Amino acid sequence: MRLWLFVGILGSTTMGLWAQETLISATRLERWRELGQYERICLAYEQYPHCFSAHHLLLVAEAYANLGKSQEALALYRQSASSGTAGWAPEHWCQYAALLHQNGEVERAAHFYRLCAEQTSHSIDPALRLAQLTACRSLKVSPHWKLEPVTELSAYRPVYATWWTGSELYASSRSASLGAPVDRGGLPYERIVPRNPVRYRYHQAVVGNLGDTLLIYLSKGRGNIYSCVPTPAGWSRPKRWRVIPWLPSGRPSVAFDPKTGDVYFTHDPGLHVPYGRDLYRCRYLGDGKYAQPERLPAPINTPYNEDAPFIVQDTLYFASNGPASAGGYDIFYAVRVGEREWGTPQPMPAPINSCANDIYFYRFSEAHTYLSSDREGSFQVYRAQYVPPAPPVVELPPPAVAEPPPPPPAPRFAVVGQLSHKDTREALPGQVLLIDSATQREAVGQLVAADGKFRLYPPEGGKTYYLYAQSVGFMTHVQVIQAPQTLEGAEPYSVEIPLVPIEMEAVFALRNIDFDFNSDKLRAESIPELERLRRLLQENPNLRIRFSGHTDNIGSDAYNKKLSERRARAVVQ
Helix, strand or coil: CCCCCCCCCCCCCCCCEEEEEEECCHHHHHHHHHHHHHHHHHHHHHHHHCCEEEECCHHHHHHHHHHCCCCHHHHHHHHHCCCCCCCCHHHHHHHHHHHHHCCCCCCHHHHHHHHHHHHHCCCCCHHHHHHHHHHHHCCCCCEEEEEEHHHHHHHHCCCCEEEEEHHHHHHEEEHHHHHCCCCCCCCCCCCECCCCCCCCCCCCCEEEECCEEEEECCCCCCCEEEEEEEEECCEECCCECCCCCCCCCCCCCCCCCCCCCCEEECCCCCCCCCCCEEEECCCCCEEEEECEEEECCCCCCCCCCCEEEEEEEEEEEEEECCCCCCCCCEEEEEEEEEEEEEEEECECCCCCCCCEEEEEECCCCCCCEEECCCCCCCEEEEEEEECCCCCCCCCCCCCCCCCCCCCCCCCCCCCEEEEEEEECCCCEEEEEEEEEEECCCCCEEEEEECCCCEEECCCCCCCCCEEEEEEEECCCEEEEEECCCCCCCCCCCCEEEEEECCCCCCCCCCCCCCCCCCCCCCCHHHHHHHHHHHHHHCCCCCCCCCCCCCCCCCHHHHHHHHHHHHHHHHCCC
């Protein structure tokens, strides 16, 4: 650590942090911040706290927050705020609000989130955070769940993502005490604790296990998943695990469905799609083979991030950071419906969920259920135990006259039907979706089994939906569905969907592709048909198509030819 000592009076243009004629270079402090060297900033503050003014405490608070030390960061933000917040940058408003939110100070966090919303630029979505504060206020508490820190892992904080092999416990840690190299963000690379089965310089983390086989993420090159099996000398050398054909986008999580043999995993497709990190699945086909990955439909996946799947019998647990979360990531569960479908997700109660980040809820057994959370500052692993309520003492009532059974529930409007081959009429598996025509967002979806039958329940009445039906190797089908104003009691809408197989040199028409007169500007009613074409190309990446079009006979042939070409290019774009 180098100290810059100046005695006397500095000019007004000199940047510095004054304390008893001692100055730490603010320029160097800003440079460390730009380079992500947060450990150096914190070390300078811990050695020379008297050399930091209230204004430059913000840099130290920001560094502590980026290192996952939220309690230290919150204390320094409070100290700086006591001298006024007029000179704060927008990112400091946002980070202070997030720390207050994580600490459960709901009303004060709401105040600073609103201040964030008034800034011209900010690093968070204030509307999302305010919605999460509403969920935090209404978070249910269960007296039957008990949490306690896993003390044997406390020395490795921040520590998270715990896996139990049946005999050993493994977790991931970014503790500086492990001596791992530091990444570009100033954080140590992940290490597996308490006993590391591999030796590797960069990121290494246990991301799943099947029996006594460990699945390990190594950030070698672009990163990938490897498997290790126990040997008399310890663990075998990591071997590439090829079930998932995609390269991981960041640290993945892998889970197995004990009933179907399917593999679930997390994947972030990047910025070119309107959703974030989501849950995907590779269906088990038998004989050790798996189908290509498929994204789970709504309502499991949302426009926000989903992570850390884990399946116990007929319950899927996962984490999500959408508006239904009480803050950051929260744990949700969904109950199996049929063989591979899942019901509407529900949040877990407190103390499983909190106003902080709660993730990696893994139920290996009643005695080995683990949760990772940063509710006490940096990430810590907790052991969760469910204590069932004592059976109530029931006093038998006197015999009563038998009452007639309740009437059956009133029918509800649904879209029901079957996918089939247009020529052979054989049933087809695939996927059906209802898209809200107003928002162009997925309202509800269903993966269709081999019998081709499906049933979709529109969430809102009085709306227009686009029904998309697709199967690998077939043209995507789209049609308009008008839901009645009142869904309850309405008769179902039945539809049989014959899908046309994709064939070489086949010719098909794009219906309802309309342009303004004498223009290459597409009309709004053309969007559903173009969306059908986009989904077809996504499902069939090797498909190549050729566009042709025509105009009316108004105008010269040369002009109409150029207009046709511009319209074809508008469809492609």
